[in-house]
Amino acid sequence: MEQFPRTTVGGVSLPRMLIGTNWLLGWSHTGAAADEAIRQKFARPEDFYPVIETFLASGIDAIMAPLSTTPIAEQAVDYAEQKAGKKIIRIDTPAMNVDDTPEGRREAAKTIRHSREIGSDFCLIHHTSVEQLVNKNLGQIPRLPDYLAMIRDEGMLPGLSAHMPEVVQYTDANGYDVETYIQIFNCMGFLMQVEIENVARIIHAAKHPVMTIKPMAAGRCTPYVGLTFSWNAIRDCDMVTVGTNSAREAAEDIEISAAALEHRFPDLEARSSPFRQTVLGH
Numbered sequence: 001m002e003q004f005p006r007t008t009v010g011g012v013s014l015p016r017m018l019i020g021t022n023w024l025l026g027w028s029h030t031g032a033a034a035d036e037a038i039r040q041k042f043a044r045p046e047d048f049y050p051v052i053e054t055f056l057a058s059g060i061d062a063i064m065a066p067l068s069t070t071p072i073a074e075q076a077v078d079y080a081e082q083k084a085g086k087k088i089i090r091i092d093t094p095a096m097n098v099d100d101t102p103e104g105r106r107e108a109a110k111t112i113r114h115s116r117e118i119g120s121d122f123c124l125i126h127h128t129s130v131e132q133l134v135n136k137n138l139g140q141i142p143r144l145p146d147y148l149a150m151i152r153d154e155g156m157l158p159g160l161s162a163h164m165p166e167v168v169q170y171t172d173a174n175g176y177d178v179e180t181y182i183q184i185f186n187c188m189g190f191l192m193q194v195e196i197e198n199v200a201r202i203i204h205a206a207k208h209p210v211m212t213i214k215p216m217a218a219g220r221c222t223p224y225v226g227l228t229f230s231w232n233a234i235r236d237c238d239m240v241t242v243g244t245n246s247a248r249e250a251a252e253d254i255e256i257s258a259a260a261l262e263h264r265f266p267d268l269e270a271r272s273s274p275f276r277q278t279v280l281g282h
Contacts, residue, residue, distance in 0.1 A: 002058070002059075003058060003059035004016060004017050004058050004059045004060050004254065004257075004258070005261060006059075007209055007236070007237045007238070007239060008209075008237075009122075009157070009179055009180045009208070009209050010122075010157040010179030010180070012089065012121060012122075012157065014062050014089060014239065015059055015060045015061060015062055015239075016238070016239050016240065017055075017060050017239065017240055017241075017242055017253075017254065017257055018060070018062050018063065018064050018091065018211060018239050018240070018241040018242070019051075019052065019055050019060060019062065019063040019064065019241075019242070019243075020064060020213065020241040020242050020243030020244075021063065021064065021065040021073060021243060022218070022243045023038060023243040023244055023245045024038065024042050024048055024051065024073075024076070024243070024245075025038070025039075025042070025065065025070060025072070025073055026038040026039040026042075028218065028219070029191075029218035029219075030218065030219065038245065041245070042072075042076075044072075045072060045075040045076040045078070045079040046076075046079055047076075048076035048079070048080065049076070049079060049080050049083055050246070050247040051244055051245075051246065051247050051249075051250050052076070052077075052080040052084075052088070053080065053083075053084060053247070054247040054250040054251050054254070055250055055254070056080070056084050056086055056088075058254050060254070061086060061087065061088055061089055062088065062089035062090075062091060063077060063088055063089070063090060063091065064091040064093060064124075064182070064211065064213075064241050065077075065091070065092070065093065066092065066093045066094055066095070066126065067090055067092045067093075067094075067115070067118055067120060068092050068094045068111065068114045068115040068118050068120065069094050069095065069111075074118050077090060089121050089122075090118070090119055090120045090121050090122070091120070091121065091122040091124060091211070092115045092118070092120035092122065092123050092124065092156075093124050093125075093126050093161055093182070094111050094112070094114075094115055094123065094125070094126055095111075095126040095128050095129050096108045096111040096112070096125065096126070096129050096147070097111070097129075098129050098132050098133055098143070098147070100143065105146070108147060108150065109150055112147070112150045112151055112154055112156075113154060115151075115154070115156065116154040116155060116156055120156055121156065121157060122156060122157045122158075122159055122179070122180070123151045123154070123156040123157070123158060123159070124158075124159040124160060124161050124180070124181075124182055124211075125147060125151075125158075125159075125160055125161060126161050127160075127161035127162060127163040127164065127167075127182070130144070130160050130161060130162070130164075130167055131163070131164050131167070134164060134166065134167065134170065136166065139169075139170055139173060139174075140170060140174055141167065141170050141171065141174070141176065144160075144171075144176055145176060145177065148176060148177045148178060149177070152177065157179045157180075158177060158178050158179060159178045159179055159180040159181055159182070159208075159211075160178055160181050160182070161181075161182040162181045162182060162183050163182075163183075163184055163191070163193070164193055165183065165192075165193060165194055165198070165199055165202050167181070168181050168183060168202050168203075168206050168210070169202060172205075172206065172207045172208075178208060179208055179209075180208050180209050180210065180211055181206065181208065181210050181211065182210075182211045182212075182213055182241075183199065183202070183203060183210050183211070183212055183213070184199070184212070184213055184214050185199055185200070185203065185210075185212040185213070185214070185215070185230065185233070185234070186214050186215050186216065186217045186221070186226055186229070186230065187217070187221060187225060187226055187229035187230070188217040188220055188221055188226075190214060190217035190218060190220055191214060191217075191218075200233055200234075203234055203235070203238060204234075204235060209235075209237040209238055209239065210234070210235075210238045210239070211238070211239045211241055212230060212234060212238060212239065212240050212241065213241045214241075215227055215229075215230040215240050215241070215242060216242075223249075223252060223253050223256050224256055224266065224268070227240065227242070227253060227256045227257050227260055228256065228260045231257060231260035231261055232260060240257065242257070252268065255267055255268065256268070
């Protein structure tokens with residue numbers, strides 16, 4: 001598989017694997033020491049390039065990050081585009097002020113405008129902002145259409161980060177103007193608010209393509225287990241967002257994913273061991 005399979009979201013061609021950034025920006029979900037080690041390793045925009053370059057070589061040309069609120073992420077994408085001579089599709093996930101006040105709306109509009117100014121193609125409102133608006137009693141997300149309209153007006157494709165799975169259901173039920181959703185989905189149920197089977201059911205019923213995240217449960221399961229599960233549990237239109245800490249990890253995850261989609265065993269080295277047994281291979 002020289003070029004990774006693609007899907008279409010809002011008329012835009014996207015690779016079905018998206019470049020994740022938690023393991024580049026210092027959000028390990030393990031502890032402060034790991035977070036700091038990541039930030040030290042990726043302290044300059046050029047430090048990100050070997051990882052991004054590896055993804056680009058397989059046609060994986062879309063990155064998900066809070067680009068407009070994390071300057072080094074924006075700078076790293078700018079650097080990679082210039083170095084590789086390729087356009088990278090930007091999926092921005094900004095948190096914003098959703099207070100129901102004139103000042104809150106002005107701040108939200110400013111955040112969305114900045115997302116467009118840095119070249120974002122998609123603006124997916126961060127779950128911490130979306131969830132402030134959710135009304136479970138009504139089965140609605142009041143005032144959400146106002147922010148989605150702001151995104152459209154800036155020329156970007158709107159979507160939602162939906163850690164709360166009801167966000168997908170309420171959005172579809174009320175016909176809110178989105179093109180996609182971000183949804184946590186992994187074989188361990190890590191950070192998922194309901195059972196794995198129910199989230200899978202929500203993904204399969206969604207009216208738009210879903211960008212799944214945390215397929216390896218932030219390192220709590222191996223890439224082979226996590227990615228093989230995810231690729232076999234989602235639809236052909238859906239995506240998996242994969243974060244890695246090195247170019248070699250990116251290459252391994254691409255191969256594991258390609259193998260899962262092609263229903264074959266991946267071409268991987270056996271795990272190292274001080275006393276390797278026959279069953280582990282050579």
